[in-house]
Amino acid sequence: MRDFSYVRANSLDAARQAAALPGAMLLAGGTTLIDLAKCGVAEPETLVDITHLKGLGRIEVNERGVTIGALARMSHVADHADIKSSFPAISEALWQAASAQIRNMATIGGNLMQRTRCPYFRDPANFPACNKREPGSGCSAIGGVTRGHAVLGISDACIAMYPGDLAVALVAFDAIVHLGERHIPVDDFFLLPGTTPDREHAIEPGEMITAIEIPGSAPARRSTYLKIRDRQSYEFAAASAAVGIEFEPDGRTIRDLRVALGGVATKPWRARAVENALKGKVLEPD
Ligand SMILES: Cc1cc2nc3c(=O)[nH]c(=O)nc-3n(C[C@H](O)[C@H](O)[C@H](O)COP(=O)(O)OP(=O)(O)OC[C@H]3O[C@@H](n4cnc5c(N)ncnc54)[C@H](O)[C@@H]3O)c2cc1C
Ligand code: SF4
Numbered sequence: 071m072r073d074f075s076y077v078r079a080n081s082l083d084a085a086r087q088a089a090a091l092p093g094a095m096l097l098a099g100g101t102t103l104i105d106l107a108k109c110g111v112a113e114p115e116t117l118v119d120i121t122h123l124k125g126l127g128r129i130e131v132n133e134r135g136v137t138i139g140a141l142a143r144m145s146h147v148a149d150h151a152d153i154k155s156s157f158p159a160i161s162e163a164l165w166q167a168a169s170a171q172i173r174n175m176a177t178i179g180g181n182l183m184q185r186t187r188c189p190y191f192r193d194p195a196n197f198p199a200c201n202k203r204e205p206g207s208g209c210s211a212i213g214g215v216t217r218g219h220a221v222l223g224i225s226d227a228c229i230a231m232y233p234g235d236l237a238v239a240l241v242a243f244d245a246i247v248h249l250g251e252r253h254i255p256v257d258d259f260f261l262l263p264g265t266t267p268d269r270e271h272a273i274e275p276g277e278m279i280t281a282i283e284i285p286g287s288a289p290a291r292r293s294t295y296l297k298i299r300d301r302q303s304y305e306f307a308a309a310s311a312a313v314g315i316e317f318e319p320d321g322r323t324i325r326d327l328r329v330a331l332g333g334v335a336t337k338p339w340r341a342r343a344v345e346n347a348l349k350g351k352v353l354e355p356d
Contacts, residue, residue, distance in 0.1 A: 071107045078119045082126075082250070082280070088118040090276030096120050098141065098180035101172050106185065110194045111203060121177075126280060129153070135286040137248075140179030140279040144168070144236075147178060156286055159239040159293035159312045166297045167235040169304040179279035182237055182247070182259070183271065186230035187306055190214065201227045202267040218308075222335035228267030230336060232260065235297065238332035239312040240282065241340050243290045248281040249273060256282070260337035289314030289328045297332070307333030315353075322352050 077094075079085035089096050093115030097103060106112035120126070126141035131152040138147055147153055148164035168176065190197040190210035199208035211219055211229055220231040237256065245256040259272050273279070284290070293314030299305040310332035316325045327348050329341040 071110075072113055074107075074114045075116045076119065077116055078122060080122065082123060082278075085118055085120050085123060086250070086276050086278055088116065089278060091116065094118055096278055099143070099172075099176040101168075101176045102180065102184045106192075109192050111185075111192060120278070126179075131156075133286070135284050137281050137283045138178050139281050140248075141177050144173040144176045144178065144181060145170070148173065155291075157239075157243065157284060157290050157293065159242065159290070159295040159314060160236065160284065162295035163235040163239040163297075163310075163312060166295065172304075178236070178282055181234060182240075182256075182279060182282070183273075184234050185270070187233045188219065188230040191230060202230060202263070202270075205266070205268050218306075220334060220336045222331070222339050223262050223337055225263045225265065225267070225336075227265055228263035228336070230263070230267065231333065232335060232337045233306045233333075234338070235295070235307060235310060235332060237338040238310055238330045239293075239295055240284065241338040242293070242312040242314060242328040242330035243284055243287060245285075246283040247279060248283060249277040250280050252277070253283070256338070257340055263336050287314070287326075288316035289326050292316065293328070309333040317353075322354075324348055324351055324353055 077088050079088055088094055095114040095117060097117040097119045103112060126139040128139045129142055129150050130137045144164050148161050154161045188211055191200050191202055197210040199210045201207060201209050209228055219229045240256045246253050247256050247259045254272060261269055261272060295312050297310040298308050312330045314328040318325045327345045329344045331339040331341055
């Protein structure tokens with residue numbers, strides 16, 4: 071890991087200004103950034119520590135939904151009573167992500183910004199070809215071992231899977247990412263690889279995630295997150311789904327349905343075709 075300098079930001083503006091400088095990166099819980107620096111993927115010249123910024127760890131619930139500050143810890147959000155009752159899939163996605171130690175350190179903003187676990191991406195010494203790391207260098211995964219890579223949203227340049235759990239549930243329930251004053255739907259925040267897999271998020275230099283807003287809805291209240299993985303203790307998803315459902319008053323006909331998939335696509339994947347095919351159908355016990 072190469073040497074870097076460290077700056078502790080004491081205001082949002084100071085953090086954004088410092089982060090806009092070449093070679094600067096934001097540091098939140100550090101659970102993924104330090105890993106990436108150790109393996110030579112991230113080479114920050116300056117780390118801008120945002121963990122002391124006031125007010126960004128709040129979870130605010132009102133009649134429209136919930137707004138979660140970017141510095142709220144994964145474990146805090148997972149265990150929040152209103153999140154558990156109004157957005158069970160969000161709580162479950164967080165509980166099933168990473169380990170207890172990581173959830174206690176890691177933040178919601180950092181979680182959204184985590185990068186792919188593609189083993190070729192994380193091993194620059196042995197696999198120099200990686201379009202995500204080095205645009206135009208090629209892709210070591212295509213033609214290599216592809217277990218754990220994506221099948222949806224891939225391109226000729228990159229087939230890396232998006233690894234996170236929380237964002238899958240956020241996409242299902244139309245969450246909005248707050249980048250200070252600019253707000254964008256979470257589905258648009260994550261970019262398909264196309265010809266520019268190095269650009270993963272619709273975030274500009276000098277911007278940072280300040281909060282995530284999740285609108286309340288009937289499907290969000292009746293939701294769950296299912297995750298299949300190689301081991302139960304802690305592991306990324308082999309496949310996962312965030313599902314929320316609302317019935318007509320007969321209790322059997324599907325009025326509204328949300329389905330998003332994880333572990334299979336290059337970004338958190340909203341399965342709108344599945345939703346549209348099932349809306350209005352009667353759900354039978356079998
Ligand atoms: C062993 C292990 C297992 C894991 N398993 C899972 C899993 O099963 N499911 C899962 O979802 N995740 C998993 N993770 C990933 C984990 O959830 C992330 O490491 C964590 O959420 C990152 O948050 P952080 O605050 O530590 O981010 P950091 O490491 O501090 O930062 C990560 C990135 O986000 C940027 N950043 C941080 N905050 C902001 C902000 N507010 N605005 C803009 N950019 C920002 C940083 O510059 C950096 O590029 C695992 C991680 C490890 C190490
Ligand atoms: S799949 Fe994407 S991240 Fe992995 S080696 Fe290929 S270009 Fe790099």
